[in-house]
Amino acid sequence: xxxxxxxxxxLPFAASVLCLLARLLRRLLLxxxxxxxxxxxxxxxxxxxLPVLHSQGGLTYSMGGWPEPLGIALNFDTLAWSSSVMGTxxxxxxxxxxxxxxxxxxxxxxxxLLLVAGMEGVILTGDLFNMFVFIEIVSISSYILIAYSLSxxxxxxxxxxxxxxxxxxxxxxxxxxxxxxxxGTFSLRLITASLSSAxxxxxxxASDSASGTAKALGLAVAALTVGIGLKxxxxxxxxxxxxxxxxxxxxxxxxxxxxxxxxxxxxxWRILAALGTTGLxxxxxxxxxxxxxxxxxxxxxxxxxxxxxxxxxxxxxxxITAAFGAAAGGGSAGLxxxxxxxxxxxxFKSLLFLSVGAAIHLTGERDLQRSSAISTPPWLMPFFLVxxxxxxxxxxxxxxxxxxxxxxxxxxxxxxxxxxRLAAVGTxxxxxxxxxxxxxxxxxxxxxxxAVVGSGRSAPSPFFxxxxxxxxxxxxxxxxxxxxLIGSLVVSATGEPSGGFPxxxxxxxxxxxxxxxxxxxGVYLLIRTHRASRVLKRxxxxxxxxxxxxxxxxxxxxxxxxxxxxxxGGFPxxxFSR
Amino acid sequence: MKESKIVVLVSRKLVPYxxxxxxxxxxxxxxxxxxxxxxGAVLSSAMLLLCLSRGVAATRRLFRYRAVSAVEIxxxxxxxxxxxxxxxxxxxxxxxxxPLGRIGEVPSSGFILxxxxxxxxxxxxxxxxxxxxxxxEE
Amino acid sequence: MAGAIILILILTGIAGVVLVDNLIKKVMSLVILNSAxxxxxxxxxxxxxxxxxxxxxxxxxxxxxxxxxxxxxxIVIGICVTAVALAIVLRIYERWGTVSxxxxxxxxxxxxx
Numbered sequence: 001x002x003x004x005x006x007x008x009x010x011l012p013f014a015a016s017v018l019c020l021l022a023r024l025l026r027r028l029l030l031x032x033x034x035x036x037x038x039x040x041x042x043x044x045x046x047x048x049x050l051p052v053l054h055s056q057g058g059l060t061y062s063m064g065g066w067p068e069p070l071g072i073a074l075n076f077d078t079l080a081w082s083s084s085v086m087g088t089x090x091x092x093x094x095x096x097x098x099x100x101x102x103x104x105x106x107x108x109x110x111x112x113l114l115l116v117a118g119m120e121g122v123i124l125t126g127d128l129f130n131m132f133v134f135i136e137i138v139s140i141s142s143y144i145l146i147a148y149s150l151s152x153x154x155x156x157x158x159x160x161x162x163x164x165x166x167x168x169x170x171x172x173x174x175x176x177x178x179x180x181x182x183x184g185t186f187s188l189r190l191i192t193a194s195l196s197s198a199x200x201x202x203x204x205x206a207s208d209s210a211s212g213t214a215k216a217l218g219l220a221v222a223a224l225t226v227g228i229g230l231k232x233x234x235x236x237x238x239x240x241x242x243x244x245x246x247x248x249x250x251x252x253x254x255x256x257x258x259x260x261x262x263x264x265x266x267x268x269w270r271i272l273a274a275l276g277t278t279g280l281x282x283x284x285x286x287x288x289x290x291x292x293x294x295x296x297x298x299x300x301x302x303x304x305x306x307x308x309x310x311x312x313x314x315x316x317x318x319x320i321t322a323a324f325g326a327a328a329g330g331g332s333a334g335l336x337x338x339x340x341x342x343x344x345x346x347x348f349k350s351l352l353f354l355s356v357g358a359a360i361h362l363t364g365e366r367d368l369q370r371s372s373a374i375s376t377p378p379w380l381m382p383f384f385l386v387x388x389x390x391x392x393x394x395x396x397x398x399x400x401x402x403x404x405x406x407x408x409x410x411x412x413x414x415x416x417x418x419x420x421r422l423a424a425v426g427t428x429x430x431x432x433x434x435x436x437x438x439x440x441x442x443x444x445x446x447x448x449x450x451a452v453v454g455s456g457r458s459a460p461s462p463f464f465x466x467x468x469x470x471x472x473x474x475x476x477x478x479x480x481x482x483x484x485l486i487g488s489l490v491v492s493a494t495g496e497p498s499g500g501f502p503x504x505x506x507x508x509x510x511x512x513x514x515x516x517x518x519x520x521x522g523v524y525l526l527i528r529t530h531r532a533s534r535v536l537k538r539x540x541x542x543x544x545x546x547x548x549x550x551x552x553x554x555x556x557x558x559x560x561x562x563x564x565x566x567x568x569g570g571f572p573x574x575x576f577s578r
Numbered sequence: 579m580k581e582s583k584i585v586v587l588v589s590r591k592l593v594p595y596x597x598x599x600x601x602x603x604x605x606x607x608x609x610x611x612x613x614x615x616x617x618g619a620v621l622s623s624a625m626l627l628l629c630l631s632r633g634v635a636a637t638r639r640l641f642r643y644r645a646v647s648a649v650e651i652x653x654x655x656x657x658x659x660x661x662x663x664x665x666x667x668x669x670x671x672x673x674x675x676x677p678l679g680r681i682g683e684v685p686s687s688g689f690i691l692x693x694x695x696x697x698x699x700x701x702x703x704x705x706x707x708x709x710x711x712x713x714x715e716e
Numbered sequence: 717m718a719g720a721i722i723l724i725l726i727l728t729g730i731a732g733v734v735l736v737d738n739l740i741k742k743v744m745s746l747v748i749l750n751s752a753x754x755x756x757x758x759x760x761x762x763x764x765x766x767x768x769x770x771x772x773x774x775x776x777x778x779x780x781x782x783x784x785x786x787x788x789x790x791i792v793i794g795i796c797v798t799a800v801a802l803a804i805v806l807r808i809y810e811r812w813g814t815v816s817x818x819x820x821x822x823x824x825x826x827x828x829x
Contacts, residue, residue: 006671010662017655024647064672129786136793143800152811156824159804163742166797167733170749173790177756180783543825546817550734610770615792681771708799712806
């Protein structure tokens, strides 16, 4: 069954070739059918691989029959399995939504499938340079998909993202160079093996002193983290996300926010796990809550619905990063919480983006103030409600489970816990603000779709209903049966003993979420006042220039090296002891 | 762009040799410096020379867009087919299933020669299409 | 010697991307950064041997071939990114009428208000 592993990457690539053929022959249906079939095929293979995974614990496949370090290996463990399933499910939903929107030609499906193939590659590969290649495949496809509508905003958002991403990939390559010089190989498995056999300090090929090599390794990891971390959008590497995800077509926003930023974070996870520098991981403990709070604050000021959701993506990535950082020093509870929130967030964020996208598609209006006057069809409201309640962390949805897990990791540091709690309140408040889009308004929508007419009396398109219901059901299932859905995936991925998945439905947590909801309503009423809205507009108009964002990236590497070294201990003495 | 007769004439005479050189780079890629991408880039530079000297419209009459696009798609599909053929024939994905010849001869090193040819055509066609799109005068 | 060239290229590239106003020159700075990386890897591979890694001449004291193979892929990726970037810049010029970063950001802010 190991032979099926390359199929996970081959299927979407083969389907993308057929999409190109469909473009040449001018048959859109071929592209759509092939795309859906290939994603379905991936899910089928993943389903067939599950029993093999349970019995063997992990699969490895050497490409071309060349063993490492001569060749590239695909590593398939439970972490890869859960991320692949998450990515493909969200991808399938976004794909169905795109088919329902009926405004994309075969090129769109070509790049969509390339994006999925690239993400599968990032998840599966066990070689650092191969990871770079797949990251670039994902990047290039996402550049083109973001700019797909060729509107002025999307072109500028795409170019901004392109410049920032290219600069950070350059830094990633610098990190790769250092890793190769120190380790002599690019293979993650061999790197982990040589670092752990030497006790985590001196690697075999080193000729420098131990502190010198450790310094270089720390620099390499900082560069690698900033390189991919840009795509995972934590502060200070988040500046591209609001423009890009807001300007992209709706299914692309769902896919990028739902999957791509998580997959990039998982790549950072794998690299830090292999190279083992805990200083940087501890730094995430601070960056996470900062990101969560800052992004929620900015989200509250937005008047464009998709920009608001995009800022929330940054904020939730802050939660994920915070949980990951809390695991520094060997606690696997943090890894479980982080992975749980990754899985939950991909489901409810794509649900939110797709439902808001459906609303924009049906009413033609994306600005919050203008669209509150137009009514959206009533069948859309429940889906948005599920997504909003999930992201606010309210029971009985999966967001409640994962958020309480994350916050409970920070019992020991009240400052960070308060920041996370404030972020939760802000999230709920901005969801109330966003729900204004779905209320019954005075006017009927001006843009009538062929599938849904005016007052919503005729049936909504199945291509909208199926993905929205699937995602909503999964959110609900994750909340109602967390041990089954989230717990089993997370536990086997992070190595926590089974039964160690804590229950989120304690009285304390339920009361807490009730308090959040009440506070959120209060915050929402507060920001509706006239004076507050002027302050919000002032914050909204603050824009970081392109050059400023680029400088932030370079500064981030310096920051990560210095702070990561300090947090690991002993860095200043090593730096100045020449 | 004002056409110069010297440039047009010389480029017309040069293009076949550049194409030949590109093909040489591709087919000797496993024996000496060269290979799929390098030869493909040279092939497309020949197309680029034609576009620059005679204009994109004239070049497209000679090498039609749909034909170049078909070459690219076929090459892509063939590459995936050869990779999958490794799995089908018992060796692993992207494994070699052709006989290895003697070192130093052109038909040696298994299927790397074929992969080079496929990649060369793919890259040549791809960069040619890029040039067609970017150099068009609307 | 090679180290100095690489350092100059990297500094030029980063300064170009961050400080220059023209978008096309920013894209060119990215190309410069890519070239710097290529030279860096190939140079680091060349430190361990003295002959080119070609089988016909025998394999006695060859340089490390892995960075060279990797850099081939890297160059291809760099070309693809440059092509996409230039196509986007071309479209931006068609839509907005300028390729100056300062003017574009001013136009974008006016657009939003």
